[in-house]
Amino acid sequence: MDLTRRDFAIGAAAIGLAASVGSGVARAAKPKALDAIVLGAGVSGLNAAWLLEQEGMKVLVLEGRQRVGGRVLTLMDQPGYPEMGFNSMGEGYGRGIDAAMRAGVELENISPRFGGSSQELYLGGKRISKEEWARSPLNPFPDALKTAMPWEVVNRLVHQHNRLPDFNTWNDPANAALDISLHSFLKAQGLNDAAIRLAHDVSPYYGTSAYDVSALMLEFNDGFIAGQIAAGPRSLAVKGGNIKLPIGMAKLLKGDLLFGKEVVAIDSQTGMAEVRCADGSVYTAPRVICSLPFSTLRHIAITPGLSGSQALAVTTLRYNPITIAFLTFTEPFWESDGFAPGMFTDDHLGVVMPQRFGSDPANPTAITGLTVQARGQLAYYWDAMGKDAALQYVVQRLEALRPAAKGKVKGAAIHSWASERFNMGDWCYFAPGQIAAFAAGMAAPAGRIHFCGEHTAVGARGLEGAFESSERVALEVMTA
Numbered sequence: 001m002d003l004t005r006r007d008f009a010i011g012a013a014a015i016g017l018a019a020s021v022g023s024g025v026a027r028a029a030k031p032k033a034l035d036a037i038v039l040g041a042g043v044s045g046l047n048a049a050w051l052l053e054q055e056g057m058k059v060l061v062l063e064g065r066q067r068v069g070g071r072v073l074t075l076m077d078q079p080g081y082p083e084m085g086f087n088s089m090g091e092g093y094g095r096g097i098d099a100a101m102r103a104g105v106e107l108e109n110i111s112p113r114f115g116g117s118s119q120e121l122y123l124g125g126k127r128i129s130k131e132e133w134a135r136s137p138l139n140p141f142p143d144a145l146k147t148a149m150p151w152e153v154v155n156r157l158v159h160q161h162n163r164l165p166d167f168n169t170w171n172d173p174a175n176a177a178l179d180i181s182l183h184s185f186l187k188a189q190g191l192n193d194a195a196i197r198l199a200h201d202v203s204p205y206y207g208t209s210a211y212d213v214s215a216l217m218l219e220f221n222d223g224f225i226a227g228q229i230a231a232g233p234r235s236l237a238v239k240g241g242n243i244k245l246p247i248g249m250a251k252l253l254k255g256d257l258l259f260g261k262e263v264v265a266i267d268s269q270t271g272m273a274e275v276r277c278a279d280g281s282v283y284t285a286p287r288v289i290c291s292l293p294f295s296t297l298r299h300i301a302i303t304p305g306l307s308g309s310q311a312l313a314v315t316t317l318r319y320n321p322i323t324i325a326f327l328t329f330t331e332p333f334w335e336s337d338g339f340a341p342g343m344f345t346d347d348h349l350g351v352v353m354p355q356r357f358g359s360d361p362a363n364p365t366a367i368t369g370l371t372v373q374a375r376g377q378l379a380y381y382w383d384a385m386g387k388d389a390a391l392q393y394v395v396q397r398l399e400a401l402r403p404a405a406k407g408k409v410k411g412a413a414i415h416s417w418a419s420e421r422f423n424m425g426d427w428c429y430f431a432p433g434q435i436a437a438f439a440a441g442m443a444a445p446a447g448r449i450h451f452c453g454e455h456t457a458v459g460a461r462g463l464e465g466a467f468e469s470s471e472r473v474a475l476e477v478m479t480a
Contacts, residue, residue, distance in 0.1 A: 034060050034218055034285035036477055037275050039263055042070020044453045044466035045291035046249040047099060051474035058254045060283060062275065064422050068250045070291075071426060072463075074241035074412050075326060080357030080368030081241040082326045083252035084415040085426070091232030095460075095467035103248025106239040113356040113365050114235070119342040121149060122349075122401055127339065140194040150309055151344050151351075153199035154182075157189045158218045159226075167223020170216060176436035178216045182207070184432075185215035201376065202346050206320060206429040208376040213414035214430045224461050262422075263292070265301040268448035287477045291453045291470075294442075295319045295424040302373070306446055309438035316434065317442070317455065319425020320416035321379035326355075326396045327370040328412045329405075337404035342365060348381060350374040365412075369412070372398070383416045390414055428455040443469070450476050 041063035049059045071085040088110055089096045100107050121128045123138050133139055134146045145153055164170060186196050200210045207213030236246045238400045250257055265276040266288055273288045290297065294317040306314055332342040343352035344456050351373045358366025372394050374382045382390040391411030399406045417426040430439065443456035452473035457465030 008204050016163070033056050034283070036289055037062060037283055037285045037286040038289045039266075040056065040070060040291035040453070041065075041068040041246070041250065041257060041259075042291055042453070042466065043069075043072065043099070043246055043249065043463060045289065046246055046253070047467055047470035048289050048291065048452055048474050049255070050102075050249065050252055051470065052477060053254050055478055057477075059253070060231070060285070061074050061253065061255070061257040062263060062277065062283065063257065063259050064263035066259045068257070068382075069243050069246040071417070071423065072246055073415065075244055076241055076242035076243065078326055078369065078412055080355050080359075082355055082357075082369060082413075083237075083242055084324050084326075084413075085417075086242055088235040088237045088453070089463055090228035091236070092230075093236070093464040095471070096463050097236070099249060099467060100245055102252060103245055105244045105248050107236040108239045109234045109402065110237045110303045111233060113414050117351075118340055119149070119344050120340050122343055122345040122347060123146045125347065125401060127401075140192060140198060142190045142195075144190075144466075149344070150198045151204070151347045153191075153195075154186070154205075154218075155222070157186060157191075158215070158222045161185075161189055162219045162222050164216075164219045164223060167220050167227075170220035170223075171434065171435055171439040171458060173440060175216065178219070179214050179433055179436040180216070181211050181432040182213045182215045182218060183210035185218075186210060198346065203344065203351050203378070204320075204376040206427075207318070207431070208321065211317070212431050214435055215432045215434045216435050218278070221461055222273055233359070261384075263300055265303070266290070266449060267303040268446075269303055273448040285450065287480060288449045289473050289477065290449055293319060293423055293425070293428065293453065294455060296422060296427075302446070302449070304447065309441045310444060310446060313434075313438040313442035316431075317428055318431060319418075319423065319428050321376060321383075322373045322426045323379040323382045323390070323414065323416040323418065325372040325374075325382075325411060326413040327372060327395065327398070327409050329370070329409050331408045332367065333402060333405040333408045337402060339402070342369065345401065347397055347401060348374075348378060349394060349401060350378055350382075352398065370409070379418055381417065383419050387414050387416075419471065443472070445476055445480070450480075 019173040035057035036052055036059050038045045038059060038061045041061050045061060049061050052059050075082045075084060093443050123131060128136055139146060148156060169175060183196055196210050237467045256361045260276040263275055264278050267274040272284045272286060275288060298314050341354040353371050354367045355369045355371055356365040357368045358364050385393060395409050395411050398409060417423050443451045450473045452469040454465040456469045460468045
């Protein structure tokens, strides 16, 4: 499948929206005679609002935080502008690329920044070289996978044994039988429990264990990624920090964008939809677009209540626990011990990744800091400590595994998505059976309420999925 920018960006032209953009700046006055209220100022909500405004509609955006961006979060006060959320987009992200052009931000190719030394493997507190790994007694993989590093195994097996001839059919009821646990899928490929734990559960990209994530979702993701690779090799990010994208998108809006508006109730029993916020404010419009994650939507009183598969989706859809620490350093300790700065560990340290965002044009891939990720159960472990203690713990564990780092590393920042009440996790994931149970109907309008967000996308993942869903929901509202 050739996912070119033109193919991917159905965008404004394909649904008959005007090409002009608003130049107004968000104001704080309460608007009147609204056509729609958008809940959430992430890229999906912002784009939905912009699309409706191009059709002459009056739109209000309500955001519970004191910032735009949702799961786009850049630490602008740290060297290299580390990303705590969305990191990069592929060349096939036609919608994302078009949005960046409209917002007036510059995209740069960050693929070269992913190069450099390989990732080190640490198991049981000891470093195991790539050469030693294939014959190590700690290697639980079958013979055909002995030379694969732990972080390579799941993606390799999913790609090699993908059961979907077309990834776009992932939520087709005809594929319900494929909606099994990743654990069952990996067992069928010859992995034992120890191998599954190391390849997935130690640092899961989706879920907390191979038991609670659907293999069918990973096969959909594999197909989407394959399309991105076919579209081009570059990885694109916003120069100076990805948060500039939603900030630029917000500036294009003509209507109001109000912060600190945590929604507690939506009532659409009458001819209008009413949105009530925690601060006591009330807003009404004929239509409401909800871009909020289902993890937080379940804490909002909706009248009439949701029903059927959609109610099941709101109450049970899961979101990945991930906590990210950012470390600065006074000396490049990896030059002292001779090992790569990146690390995959089964330790409570998590996964260490060097950030290569040097400001010197002569050395743009210089390491400016280290991001350390705790995923799955490890994220909950860190979160239970509290932010300050968790940062200290991360530094202590790094120094224990890499003595050369002692006294040279400092915990600069940490962010937990699972403990943030406006998300309660980062990207969504489907448990076994959930795709068959509700994926096809979870985004359906409920009376005067319409739903968008990455979790409702059907043809794309990540940021591109968020934009895809905003186009669908805007069309729904315009034709309602």
